[in-house]
Amino acid sequence: MKKILLIDGHSILNRAFYGLPDLTNYEGLHTNAVLGFLNIIFKIMDEEKPDHMCVAFDVHEPTFRHLKYSAYKGTRKPMPEELREQVPLMKEVLTAMHVTIVEKGGYEADDIIGTISRMAERNGYATVIVSGDRDLLQLATDTILVRIPKTKASGTTIENYYAKDVVEAYGVTPVQFIDMKGLMGDTSDNIPGVPGIGEKTAAKLMIEYGSMENILDHLDTVKPPRVQKNLTENMDLAVMSKDLATIKLDCELDISLDEMTIESLFNDDSYKIFKRLGFNSLLKKFGTVTETAEIDPVITLLETTEQIDGFLADKMKNIDKIGLYPIWKDGTLFGLSAAISDKEVYILSNLNGMEHDRLTENIVSATRNGMQIDILDLKEALSVFPFDESDTKVHDIGVAAYLLNPMEDVYSYDAVARDYLGATLPSEKELVGKDELNLFSFANETFQKLFAYKALIPYLVGDLLMEHLEKQEMFTLYNEIEMPTVYTLYDMEHRGIRVDRKALDDYSVKLQSRIDDLHTDIIGYAGKEFNINSPKQLGVILFEDMGLSGGKKTKTGYSTSVDVLEKIKNDHPIIPAILEYRQLTKLNSTYAQGLTAYISEDGRIHGTFNQTITATGRISSTDPNLQNIPMKLELGRLIRKAFIPEDGYVFVDADYSQIELRVLAHLSGDQVMQNAFLNHVDIHATTASEVFDVPIDQVTSLQRRNAKAVNFGIVYGISAFGLSEDLGISRKEAADYIEKYFATYKNIKSFLDRQVEEAKADGVVRTMFGRIRPVPELRSSNFMTRSFGERVAMNSPIQGTAADIIKIAMFRVNMELKKRGLKSRLILQIHDELLVETAKDEIDIVKEIMEKEMMGAADMAVPLEIGISEGDNWYDAK
DNA sequence: CTAGTCACG
DNA sequence: ACGTACGTGACTAGC
Numbered sequence: 093m094k095k096i097l098l099i100d101g102h103s104i105l106n107r108a109f110y111g112l113p114d115l116t117n118y119e120g121l122h123t124n125a126v127l128g129f130l131n132i133i134f135k136i137m138d139e140e141k142p143d144h145m146c147v148a149f150d151v152h153e154p155t156f157r158h159l160k161y162s163a164y165k166g167t168r169k170p171m172p173e174e175l176r177e178q179v180p181l182m183k184e185v186l187t188a189m190h191v192t193i194v195e196k197g198g199y200e201a202d203d204i205i206g207t208i209s210r211m212a213e214r215n216g217y218a219t220v221i222v223s224g225d226r227d228l229l230q231l232a233t234d235t236i237l238v239r240i241p242k243t244k245a246s247g248t249t250i251e252n253y254y255a256k257d258v259v260e261a262y263g264v265t266p267v268q269f270i271d272m273k274g275l276m277g278d279t280s281d282n283i284p285g286v287p288g289i290g291e292k293t294a295a296k297l298m299i300e301y302g303s304m305e306n307i308l309d310h311l312d313t314v315k316p317p318r319v320q321k322n323l324t325e326n327m328d329l330a331v332m333s334k335d336l337a338t339i340k341l342d343c344e345l346d347i348s349l350d351e352m353t354i355e356s357l358f359n360d361d362s363y364k365i366f367k368r369l370g371f372n373s374l375l376k377k378f379g380t381v382t383e384t385a386e387i388d389p390v391i392t393l394l395e396t397t398e399q400i401d402g403f404l405a406d407k408m409k410n411i412d413k414i415g416l417y418p419i420w421k422d423g424t425l426f427g428l429s430a431a432i433s434d435k436e437v438y439i440l441s442n443l444n445g446m447e448h449d450r451l452t453e454n455i456v457s458a459t460r461n462g463m464q465i466d467i468l469d470l471k472e473a474l475s476v477f478p479f480d481e482s483d484t485k486v487h488d489i490g491v492a493a494y495l496l497n498p499m500e501d502v503y504s505y506d507a508v509a510r511d512y513l514g515a516t517l518p519s520e521k522e523l524v525g526k527d528e529l530n531l532f533s534f535a536n537e538t539f540q541k542l543f544a545y546k547a548l549i550p551y552l553v554g555d556l557l558m559e560h561l562e563k564q565e566m567f568t569l570y571n572e573i574e575m576p577t578v579y580t581l582y583d584m585e586h587r588g589i590r591v592d593r594k595a596l597d598d599y600s601v602k603l604q605s606r607i608d609d610l611h612t613d614i615i616g617y618a619g620k621e622f623n624i625n626s627p628k629q630l631g632v633i634l635f636e637d638m639g640l641s642g643g644k645k646t647k648t649g650y651s652t653s654v655d656v657l658e659k660i661k662n663d664h665p666i667i668p669a670i671l672e673y674r675q676l677t678k679l680n681s682t683y684a685q686g687l688t689a690y691i692s693e694d695g696r697i698h699g700t701f702n703q704t705i706t707a708t709g710r711i712s713s714t715d716p717n718l719q720n721i722p723m724k725l726e727l728g729r730l731i732r733k734a735f736i737p738e739d740g741y742v743f744v745d746a747d748y749s750q751i752e753l754r755v756l757a758h759l760s761g762d763q764v765m766q767n768a769f770l771n772h773v774d775i776h777a778t779t780a781s782e783v784f785d786v787p788i789d790q791v792t793s794l795q796r797r798n799a800k801a802v803n804f805g806i807v808y809g810i811s812a813f814g815l816s817e818d819l820g821i822s823r824k825e826a827a828d829y830i831e832k833y834f835a836t837y838k839n840i841k842s843f844l845d846r847q848v849e850e851a852k853a854d855g856v857v858r859t860m861f862g863r864i865r866p867v868p869e870l871r872s873s874n875f876m877t878r879s880f881g882e883r884v885a886m887n888s889p890i891q892g893t894a895a896d897i898i899k900i901a902m903f904r905v906n907m908e909l910k911k912r913g914l915k916s917r918l919i920l921q922i923h924d925e926l927l928v929e930t931a932k933d934e935i936d937i938v939k940e941i942m943e944k945e946m947m948g949a950a951d952m953a954v955p956l957e958i959g960i961s962e963g964d965n966w967y968d969a970k
Numbered sequence: 971c972t973a974g975t976c977a978c979g
Numbered sequence: 980a981c982g983t984a985c986g987t988g989a990c991t992a993g994c
Binding site for chain 1: 980982983984985986987989991993
């Protein structure tokens, strides 16, 4: 038996939109409704295995259904812009999948579905209707199934109705369903119904009389009198309402069921559009990658010494640029992929030591003779090619792409090709999956493709990206800040930081014994064994079994976060025990034990610094994260004693003092705040004095602390709510603080407002050095999202400028150390702090360099000040 | 693979 | 009325 799937397009799209969080693709296109729609229909197709399908849409917006009775329209909210833009997108996706779309002026989607369902029934099809709208239940019969999906946090569940299920659930047949709706009305559909008749009365009447006509024919017998009166006075309304509620079954559609045959849902077109929309989870439905890429270079494999020498002698001559990808793993070079024209990629393999040396020598001297080199990830390539800061013709394409749009999550060859060449390429994962690189990879065609893309894409986009940077006035930023930073980060990773494994082990043992005691105590208090690390189990124990107050907060259960527990810590001794347990297990698992896993054979940790992650321009640190080693609490801070310099060295640590507020004082031009910094006064105390209107020498410590919180709040993009939460004061008080703050620092207020205005106008905000941060949230129709955008617009220029400044300081310090032939090396950057492993005989000169380069990194209206100290470990150096 | 929690600036 | 501070990364539990 043939089976057809009939989908209520707008209704499912609407369900999907509200069921999924707001997702956007790389272009900022909203995609959540489209993705949700696809997930729902794929799920149903899996279950039903239909051979025919179509999607029906209303021609006009479904917001104002039944326009002919427009007097009754208007109870629905207008469709949000984020959803509206997904309607044409959805149709585009369906068209790409060769799914039939049916829409016709004058007909609602449900009329179309009703008509086709009867067509299908007459032709002996099994029919499945999918809609989020219960109105369609009137279409259910013995062979027509109506399925209503519900998207919940836990996943999608679907209610299923044949005619008998409608009777069971509602006590009326599908046909009676229409009469019932006519009686009770439906505000969301703008069906008036009869005044005074709701669901209960309508159901009672239907059971007694069977149809609206029968009720109207026997009005005199209807009870109670009030209902009889309403019906008598509103007979027209009742009839009209029924008419409105009735789905047409006889639309004139010039379409046949044959045209709705499902074929080739997964083809090149749909593949491309899924890729464009970022529906990576759906790509696996395409099976093996078959699409023909627009970019199709001739790949030549070079394996012998003669071939490699030939390449160097012939191909490398007379070219002015090259795209490179060194193929290596775990410090071993396997080969090199080189793009020398739009269509030619050479893959060099089987490199022996001598070939390797000749190759790198050749490449380095070529660029020093003017050849441009485009590399996707330069920092990674530096372990093979010894370029340095002076090699200005070497480009990092990943970093360039990051500057042009810092909001993307990756800058892989396929992402860059998509953004700048409009080309859809298979990703690394799609090409080689989890297959590991080894010597045999060179014979493998998909690996060859991968190597080729990684060299060719940078070659193809290099000049284009530089032009974009010029146009956006970011080339100087790229060239003079970001590129030197690439080399600096490489040096820092390469150098690493020495860690005392034994110190970490001892610390861990100490923690573990206390953790064990706490565990015993907590289980004792709870009265039964449970996993304290499970927020779910913990929540149940605390708030159900033990009956503590605290209430729900998260969607999956109770929140057990610090701020919740802090509030009830005096209610029961289990709470402080849990807080301490949490603190200690965190220290143990993430730091004491976690860090030891990263110690290399040289006794040092060589983490990774990422330059293309943050939206603001900051560096991030991974494997391990060396930018969040404990500091605030003494117990955690002790971890820093395990970070030690090599023998004969000490640590010199310097951090900027209030760099973000100084940046703000400079950028805003606020004289009051600038004067505070120019006079070297305590900025938080000064702020307290102004805001709380007391002489500076009478500012209490509480007032200073509050003023400090306000200063932080300003930098984050102030809101009265956020400040009140942080300080534990009322929102009104917080608003008062903010008001007084802005009265004191008038130009700061106008500066922050200006950021938001400019972001609205340009779509981006900029740092002092021209770095951009897009703020698409400001265009949202959602209040919360928009507010977030406003805070981002206020915060990013401040945080980003501070990030620019420390990058400058960082590479200047690094370069100066190298240039002077010193043994000391920069090893860490923690946003406003630099750590230099310093030879004991170089302490004075290192301090001098750090002071000069950090304080002189930017020319501002206020001085940049630093705190600097030294020690035999990181703990003592801070 | 996501959510919750918590470490840092 | 909406329901929050800005920027990160690692670990654990539990699907």
